[in-house]
Amino acid sequence: MSQDSRPVASGATPEDIAPRSVTSPPDATAPESPTLSRRRFLQGLGATAGIIAAGTIPALVSASASAEETAVGTAAEGFAPGVEENPLAEILHEDQPVNYPGHTTSYAPPPGKEKWAMVIDVKACVGCRKCVYGCMKENNIGRNSGFTYIQVLEMDQGSIDLETSNVNYVEGGRPDKWYLPVQCMHCMKPTCVYGCPVKATWRDPDGIVLIDYNKCIACRNCMVTCPYYARHFNWVEPEVPKNEINPDVPLEEKAGVVEKCTFCVQRTRNGKTTACVEACPVGARKFGDLNDPNSDVSVILRTRRAFRLKEELGSGPVIWYVG
Ligand code: SF4
Ligand code: SF4
Numbered sequence: 677m678s679q680d681s682r683p684v685a686s687g688a689t690p691e692d693i694a695p696r697s698v699t700s701p702p703d704a705t706a707p708e709s710p711t712l713s714r715r716r717f718l719q720g721l722g723a724t725a726g727i728i729a730a731g732t733i734p735a736l737v738s739a740s741a742s743a744e745e746t747a748v749g750t751a752a753e754g755f756a757p758g759v760e761e762n763p764l765a766e767i768l769h770e771d772q773p774v775n776y777p778g779h780t781t782s783y784a785p786p787p788g789k790e791k792w793a794m795v796i797d798v799k800a801c802v803g804c805r806k807c808v809y810g811c812m813k814e815n816n817i818g819r820n821s822g823f824t825y826i827q828v829l830e831m832d833q834g835s836i837d838l839e840t841s842n843v844n845y846v847e848g849g850r851p852d853k854w855y856l857p858v859q860c861m862h863c864m865k866p867t868c869v870y871g872c873p874v875k876a877t878w879r880d881p882d883g884i885v886l887i888d889y890n891k892c893i894a895c896r897n898c899m900v901t902c903p904y905y906a907r908h909f910n911w912v913e914p915e916v917p918k919n920e921i922n923p924d925v926p927l928e929e930k931a932g933v934v935e936k937c938t939f940c941v942q943r944t945r946n947g948k949t950t951a952c953v954e955a956c957p958v959g960a961r962k963f964g965d966l967n968d969p970n971s972d973v974s975v976i977l978r979t980r981r982a983f984r985l986k987e988e989l990g991s992g993p994v995i996w997y998v999g
Contacts, residue, residue, distance in 0.1 A: 818914025
């Protein structure tokens with residue numbers, strides 16, 4: 677379980693709040709199953725879950741917005757007067773530079789004026805976790821690290837009760853369940869960036885939030901300040917089978933630092949899509965440029981009702997959900 681040092685909601689047990697020694701990994705040998713502390717993640721999502729607990733996914737995307745939908749927020753709601761016809765204009769207007777310029781990493785700099793975003797269709801998602809494994813292989817996630825960048829929550833059909841969701845389900849595709857993949861949301865106002873005391877993490881102009889593993893001092897403040905629990909501390913030297921190492925992604929540098937989804941920066945800045953999009957067998961994931969009106973994400977956000985997790989916090993996540 678890598679999500680220690682977390683603020684926990686009321687009702688936390690002493691185990692939840694007890695400080696852990698850096699030299700005593702909580703469970704470095706844990707199986708590779710998603711180690712996001714489901715309970716804490718769900719506590720974190722509690723506000724949203726509480727708002728929409730009575731709803732259903734069909735209700736979230738129905739043509740007539742309910743009070744619950746409005747509270748959750750949709751891509752087509754809450755825009756300034758005059759921009760209703762073009763929701764993307766408002767999304768891009770929200771996008772303020774919050775990064776610390778001048779960072780250099782082994783990754784190529786953003787090539788153009790792209791503003792990357794993702795849309796996940798929860799109605800299409802079958803919970804197969806191929807995105808999880810595709811991401812793990814692409815991004816040199818240590819097979820011994822005990823976490824994955826993506827988690828998929830399984831819930832009962834007709835319910836959005838995150839409290840009873842299951843990240844450790846054995847097999848997806850159950851007709852009585854639906855699936856909600858979660859990962860770093862690449863927030864426009866990333867609280868993780870604000871939380872880093874040494875500027876080891878930042879948001880690039882194309883919207884990708886990155887970490888310089890050589891600058892990270894392992895204080896884990898970013899983990900505390902991320903409302904999506906999307907960051908993971910690597911307690912071990914990450915192990916990846918030699919024939920599966922991706923030379924385009926750091927490996928050794930990731931021991932003893934914080935990691936997370938990078939929107940596959942090594943691919944997306946070179947004209948490819950993310951590994952999770954490529955791995956998804958049902959096309960539930962779309963990745964693209966909000967500045968391109970013809971990109972999949974732009975078209976979907978213009979034409980379909982969509983919601984974001986914890987939108988009420990104002991961190992401006994750039995992963996939307998439709999269903
Ligand atoms: Fe940072 Fe968390 Fe937002 Fe990702 S989801 S950008 S880690 S605050
Ligand atoms: Fe869902 Fe696609 Fe991920 Fe499978 S690969 S869990 S269908 S998003």
